[in-house]
Amino acid sequence: MSMKYGTVHTIWANAGLDFTSIMKANVKAIILAGVYTLQSNRSRFKKYEVSAICPLCIADIEDTEHSPLQCSSTDTVRRPFITKLRTLLCDIDHEIENLVFSNKSVLLKVILDVSSPQISISIQAILLMEKIEAISTGVVYALHHRRCAKLDLASS
Numbered sequence: 006m007s008m009k010y011g012t013v014h015t016i017w018a019n020a021g022l023d024f025t026s027i028m029k030a031n032v033k034a035i036i037l038a039g040v041y042t043l044q045s046n047r048s049r050f051k052k053y054e055v056s057a058i059c060p061l062c063i064a065d066i067e068d069t070e071h072s073p074l075q076c077s078s079t080d081t082v083r084r085p086f087i088t089k090l091r092t093l094l095c096d097i098d099h100e101i102e103n104l105v106f107s108n109k110s111v112l113l114k115v116i117l118d119v120s121s122p123q124i125s126i127s128i129q130a131i132l133l134m135e136k137i138e139a140i141s142t143g144v145v146y147a148l149h150h151r152r153c154a155k156l157d158l159a160s161s
């Protein structure tokens with residue numbers, strides 16, 4: 006997570022003040038901080054006595070890339086947000102869209118932390134970051150909500 010002393014991270018700078026917006030931003034902040042409990046974390050924490058396989062699709066290890074970008078079980082949740090993000094970037098600059106969507110780690114970075122120094126400065130224009138933040142916070146929360154519902158966990 007990129008943080009500068011004395012500044013508010015873009016997650017919070019772009020979060021609304023209502024309870025739902027704060028809850029959505031909180032889920033994203035937990036994921037970004039690396040403390041969201043995915044199956045790969047559980048497996049590591051339990052000394053590999055628990056499987057790291059995604060409990061939703063049973064097709065791959067559930068880690069920080071699989072869950073937001075690849076899990077087939079949450080495709081229908083993810084797709085509209087990704088389409089919206091792609092359209093937004095394409096409308097700004099087709100090269101930026103290609104840059105983001107040709108590299109999964111860049112796409113993941115844009116979704117989880119668009120303010121990261123690893124992201125092209127052309128994407129970090131204030132108004133564009135606000136729009137990206139709104140889309141990415143929405144998809145992260147929607148995926149979290151779907152995951153909790155499928156695993157019968159209380160969504161918090």
Ligand SMILES: [Zn+2]
Nearest residue numbers: 059061062076
């Ligand atoms: Zn999965």
